[in-house]
Amino acid sequence: MPLPFMTADSAFDAHEDGDEVLAHADQDRWRRPYRPGPWRVAGAALLLLLAAFMLLATMIIAFAGAGAVAIVCLVAALSVIGAALRLLVAGIWVSPKGLRLVGFLRTRSLTWSEVADVRTAQQPVRWLGLPRTVQGQALTVAGRDGAALPVLLTDHNADFLARAEAFDRATDAVEAWAEEYRAVPA
Known part of the structure; x- marks a missing residue:
């Protein structure tokens, strides 16, 4: 079963330079310009392992005849599975529409017209x-209206810790998307 949120678009993996990264940009869908890092995948795997044990306990409780408790355990296990999936989806997504910062609890989208600049900077992360x-x-974004926007990516987050080359490719890809699609101020 393909899991599209686990893989980066093939155009991001196949090419190193920013011009060819946008080869499939005519499609109107959100893409993650990098693969989830090993820390993020390991955290999700541990949550799924915990959910497997919770589902086993739910089955044992259900066969024991405690239906109400089994339903509570099932809801808890499904919540852990949902948390694992949300952990895997979290990150930066790009499309011709704009930039999307998907966090664990909330998602923030910016259209390219709201973005003044996307650049990599040395700073405490x-x-x-x-x-x-x-x-x-850190990959930072500056808004046109001067609004304080969150840091998009860092080289010490769950996706890029000890993966400097992957961080460089991801930032180059996001910067290429920004250069291509953000509106030039009048």
């Missing part, structure tokens, strides 16, 4: 999303 900060690279 959060390590694996924890409060601890380290010096690293």
